[in-house]
Amino acid sequence: MEDCITDLSRLPGIGRKTAARLSMHLLKMKKEDVRRLANRLTLFRENILICKECGGLSEEEVCPICKDPKRDRHTILVVEETKDLFAIEQTGYYNGLYHVLGGKISPLDGVGPDNLHIKDLIEKVKSGEISEVILATNPDVDGETTAVYLAKLLKGSSVAVTKLASGLALGTHIEYADELTMLRAIEGRRGL
Ligand SMILES: [Zn+2]
Incomplete structure (x- = not known):
């Protein structure tokens, strides 16, 4: 029981109290259900890789999108996390490629540009095949800081740098945006 609580409390957002409650719940579950959950977690961890092109999640070295x-292989949409990629992909309004940063610049959390997949983005842009980079970081302080940093970095290169428009500037995170908001944000993107 103690080991189970310790392991669960290593997950983000789960303190020891919650871990203890989850452990109690696991004890009440049917053995076969717990076994299925454990197997699923193992398979998930073993089969899901990071796509070496976009940095998103994939079952193969290169994901189906890449x-x-x-x-459209001339447009790259830059997101913070894979969950943002999924949210945009689900709307079906975007047909270009993606680049997943793996987070956002956040001095308070000790995350700087070097901790994110920024170098590979610049390399991709330098390859000459890209004509537009759409910045789709979230509309909070760290997301905006990251967008400004990337825009500065890409300034002077031959690509157009744009940013998702209004709807999202009102504070909706990409993950929670409805389809119409996303469509407006993509279609109304503006140059930086
Ligand atoms: Zn990919």
């Missing part, structure tokens, strides 16, 4: 020849 491999898809029908996608």
Whole structure:
């Protein structure tokens, strides 16, 4: 029981109290359900990789989006996390490629540009095949800081740098934006 609580409390957002409650709950669950959950977690960890092109989650070295020849390979949309990529992908309004930063610049949390996948983004842009980079970081202080940093970095290169428009500037995180908000944000993107 103690080991179970200790392991669960290592997950983000789970303190010892919650871990103890979850452990009690696991004890009340059917054995086969707990076994299925444990197997699923193991399979998930073993089979999901980071796509070496976009940095998103994938079951293969390169994810289906990066491999898809029908996608517009001249546009890259930059997001903080894979969950943002999924949210945008679900709307079906975007047909270009993605780049996942793996977070955002956050001095308070000790996250600087070097902790994010920024170098590979710049390299991709330098390759010459990209004509537009759409910045789709979230509309909070750290997200905005990250967007400004990237815009400065890309200034002077030959690509157009744009940012998602209004709807999202009102404070909606990408993860929670509805389809219409997302469509407006993508279509109304403005140059930086
Ligand atoms: Zn990919």
